[in-house]
Structure formats: structure tokens, C-alpha cells
Amino acid sequence: MSENVFYGRSLTVIEDLSIEERRYFFRKVHELKDAIMRNDVRTMDSFRIDDPDFGIYEVFLEDSTRTKESFRNAAKFHHAKVSELMCSSSSINKGESYADTFNMLSGYSNRIFIVRSKVEGLCRYLDEESRDYTRRNGLPVKPAFINAGDGKHEHPTQELLDEYTFLEDNGMDFSNLHVALVGDLYHGRTVHSKADGLKVFDNVKVDLIAPSELAMPESYVEKMRENGFSVRSFSSIEEYLECGDVAMKWYFTRPQLERMGERILQKQDELRASITFRREFLDRIKEGTKFYHPLPRHKEHPTIPTFLDNTELNAWERQAINGMYCRIVLLALIAGRIGDDYDGARPQEDRTITDEEYIVNVDLSGRPAGGKVKNYSEGVHPIDEGIVIDHICKGDSPSQIRSHMRLISSVLGIDEGRGGEWISRGADGQYKGIIFRPGSYEFSRKDLKRLAALAPHCTLNIIRAGKVEAKFRTHMPPRIYNFDDLCCTNEACVSNPAQGENVGSMFIRTQDGHYACAYCGRFHTYKEIWKHRD
Numbered sequence: 001m002s003e004n005v006f007y008g009r010s011l012t013v014i015e016d017l018s019i020e021e022r023r024y025f026f027r028k029v030h031e032l033k034d035a036i037m038r039n040d041v042r043t044m045d046s047f048r049i050d051d052p053d054f055g056i057y058e059v060f061l062e063d064s065t066r067t068k069e070s071f072r073n074a075a076k077f078h079h080a081k082v083s084e085l086m087c088s089s090s091s092i093n094k095g096e097s098y099a100d101t102f103n104m105l106s107g108y109s110n111r112i113f114i115v116r117s118k119v120e121g122l123c124r125y126l127d128e129e130s131r132d133y134t135r136r137n138g139l140p141v142k143p144a145f146i147n148a149g150d151g152k153h154e155h156p157t158q159e160l161l162d163e164y165t166f167l168e169d170n171g172m173d174f175s176n177l178h179v180a181l182v183g184d185l186y187h188g189r190t191v192h193s194k195a196d197g198l199k200v201f202d203n204v205k206v207d208l209i210a211p212s213e214l215a216m217p218e219s220y221v222e223k224m225r226e227n228g229f230s231v232r233s234f235s236s237i238e239e240y241l242e243c244g245d246v247a248m249k250w251y252f253t254r255p256q257l258e259r260m261g262e263r264i265l266q267k268q269d270e271l272r273a274s275i276t277f278r279r280e281f282l283d284r285i286k287e288g289t290k291f292y293h294p295l296p297r298h299k300e301h302p303t304i305p306t307f308l309d310n311t312e313l314n315a316w317e318r319q320a321i322n323g324m325y326c327r328i329v330l331l332a333l334i335a336g337r338i339g340d341d342y343d344g345a346r347p348q349e350d351r352t353i354t355d356e357e358y359i360v361n362v363d364l365s366g367r368p369a370g371g372k373v374k375n376y377s378e379g380v381h382p383i384d385e386g387i388v389i390d391h392i393c394k395g396d397s398p399s400q401i402r403s404h405m406r407l408i409s410s411v412l413g414i415d416e417g418r419g420g421e422w423i424s425r426g427a428d429g430q431y432k433g434i435i436f437r438p439g440s441y442e443f444s445r446k447d448l449k450r451l452a453a454l455a456p457h458c459t460l461n462i463i464r465a466g467k468v469e470a471k472f473r474t475h476m477p478p479r480i481y482n483f484d485d486l487c488c489t490n491e492a493c494v495s496n497p498a499q500g501e502n503v504g505s506m507f508i509r510t511q512d513g514h515y516a517c518a519y520c521g522r523f524h525t526y527k528e529i530w531k532h533r534d
């Protein structure tokens, strides 16, 4: 029997499960649902944890009906110990940190936490924190954390049940998916999870239907394209129906008024109209089309009107019912009740993180002895002792370069004393920045890492006795972390100081050269990740 790779695992984002693991999961859901429909008790029992001491704890810091109740019913299916934190009367309201709260609860024999919160990236942080807590206190098992929706970030279990329902309607065929995502694509975490979630299908075509105020954030669109999806955008259902190649699966999301600013709220009727299905559209969609919705629908202004409830379009009710089956299977996998027979691919370890070298110590041994600092023009004299950082922000505008050089000096702590900065223009017409500082400077490995994070693609020349004693070339680090002055720009992120959780920021390089926050996933340029500002 192989090791059960699912045992004790957390699900903080959909990519915590590999594509093969998700496909295995869907086959298990199919098996369980079939058994429940046929009342095949023996097969049902093969999924049950069946342990009254196995603690499953629901912590819903934000409202929920489906996720909370389907998880509660799933946990009861398992004959497990089910608890719920009464958040309105918890000491969280006295300013206790999330880490303290969850660590303490994990000491009470709770093995799986199901967490909904406005705080993005909370589950990933709790998962990290609980490792040390478990070790410090000699607990037999580290708890697992399931993200039941975190702000605008992700809703991985909703993603699993959405995909399962698409698959049911595809005859469990993973080869193709053409889906229209309609509604509030800006605030909707369920559609954000689709940027990675839909990778379980071999060929994916996504049509995004939303007015510009509610459009999918560019970082998710970019991710979809990187994942090989074909992506088209439309500003309204009306415009979409003109295009001639309309999907047979439409996934609606609710305008999330509770997350919108005043400016958008003033236009809510107009925005809602562009993403609400109307009776006159019925004869413009193909037979066999299905509508999906994570629910809830708004009782006064549902974007899927209630006159469609009794039509063949209605897949959203079965989708919500599938939620419990999916959550039963997820709990069974994490508890190690099923999954022993899986021997497919695991998620990429830390996904994009590699140990590649991004600071190159340039070999100067072939240079003539006594080589001078050379070719620094525009009025700056060679310096005998000091540093020159060259090729800063090559290709940017002079004002962008100037601003970033101020940031570099401030973050590296070299903004005092003599020296200066200037901008030069190369033969290729591109501008670049140069910082020079006469004086005695030591660069530790950590300082070089800071420099690479601040100024990738630059060179650092260390000059002693009139010659370049050492030269380093920097590249974009695969991840940036362990510096006190990093800061994710998303105030809802658990690592942002506004949350008061004292979580160190970490950024992971993306395929297109951005840095994604390891907690909330927000994309940043390498210039945007520092607390220091002008």
C-alpha cells in the first residue's frame, strides 16, 4: 500500500492539489454520489472517518450558508466530532491574534479547521504557524486548514464543486471546457479560483462577461492565458450574444455590493442590468445550455431570474447539492480514510520556487591588473574607494528611474554621505540609472539579496584602491522574503500591517516577471513590494 499523500494536507488555494490529484478527487466524488443515490451503505461506509474523537472545527468569521452547512453535514456524515467557534462572542473580538486562537483550538484534539474570513491568505498563514505550535507542544498531529473563502482571493472548495458539476455535464470528460463567467468578476473569489482551477480540463475557453467596473483583475486574466486558456472579454450579456460562438456553460456570480466602494454602488442598477439574464435572450442560447451559480442569488435582483428555476438551464441547484458530496470526499482524503491507492503527481514543491542563483559574482581574473573603474561618464570622476550600482531600471523613463534610485538608497541604507545618482542614455536610446557612493562599504550575502530584490539586472562594482575589486550582477530572485521592510499592498492580506497579525511578507516570482504575494496572490512589480516610499 502506498503512502497516503492526502493525509493531513491543507487546502488553502486550489493549486494545493495537483491536476492529477483533483481528477482523482472528482472520480471519488462520482463514486460517493452514485453510492448515496443508490443507498449503497457499504460503499458509503468506505468513505466514512467514523471516529467520534476526530475534531472538525468550523470557524466562520464571515457569513455563510452553503459552505458552512454543507461542511457541517459532511462532517456529520463522517460521524466525527463537529464544533463551531461562535465568532461574535470569541476573544478574537478582544484583539487576540488568529494564530493564538487557532493554535489553542488545535490543542483540543481538532484535526481539521474550516475557515472563512475577509482576511486573504489567512489559511496559508495558519498552516505555517501551526507547524511550530504542534512541535512546541508535542501534539501528535498538525491540524489541516481548509480555506472556505478568503476575501476576494480564493474559494477552493467551491472551485472543486463547480468543476465537478461541469464534469457531470461533460459526462466526466476532462478534454474540453467552454465556459462563460458572468457577473462580478472583480470581487468574486469563486471566479478567481478558476484561473488555476480550470487547468483540470485539457482545452479551456473562457468568456468573461462583465462591465469594466466589475472586470476580472488583469493578473487573473494573465494567469489564465499563461495556463493556456483562450480568453475573450465582453462588457454585457447583450454584447456576448452578438459574438456567434456562445458557451453552453454559463457561470454567474452575484454583484458583491458589500465589497464595493460608493462610486460603483451609485451605478449598481446599470451594472446589474448588463449581467442579468433576460427573457428575450432565451431564444439566442443553444439547446442544452446550463447555468451555474455559487449562490446566494440576491432576493430582489437575481442575475439568474427565478422564472428560470423550472427550466433545463438550472444546474445551480444540483451544483449546490454537489457541495456536500465534494466536502465529504475532501474530509475523507485529509483524514486519510481514502486516497491510499493514489500514486499520481503531487503539486510542484512550492510551485515556482527554485534555488537558482540570482547573484552572479563576475570573474575579474582575466582583467589586466590594476584595472580602473571605467566608462562612467557625464561628469563623474573615477572613485578610489566605494561602490557603483549600474544599469538600474534600464528601459524605464528618467522620472521612474530617479524615483526608484531614491528607494534603493533608502532601503540599502546608503542615502547618507557623499556621492550621487545620475541617469544616462545608451546607444540603444534606453535610459538607465547609476548610483555611486565613495566610502567604505561592505556587502554581506543578505545585502546582495536585498540589492537583487530591489534592482534586478543591475551590476554592483565594489571599488578598492582605485580598482574594481569585486563585481556582482543581479537577476530577479525566485522569491523575496525575510526582510522586515517588505509589504504586500493589499490591505486585506494577512501579511499587510493593517491586519496587525505581524506576518512577514513573502513574494514569489511569476512567469511574467511580477511578484505574487505568497498569501493573497496579489501581483506586484519588484518596485512595489517595499514599505519605504518617497
Ligand code: CP
Binding pocket: 063, 064, 065, 066, 067, 068, 149, 158, 294, 295, 296
Ligand atoms: N457559495 C458560497 O460560498 O455560499 P455561502 O456564502 O452561503 O457559503
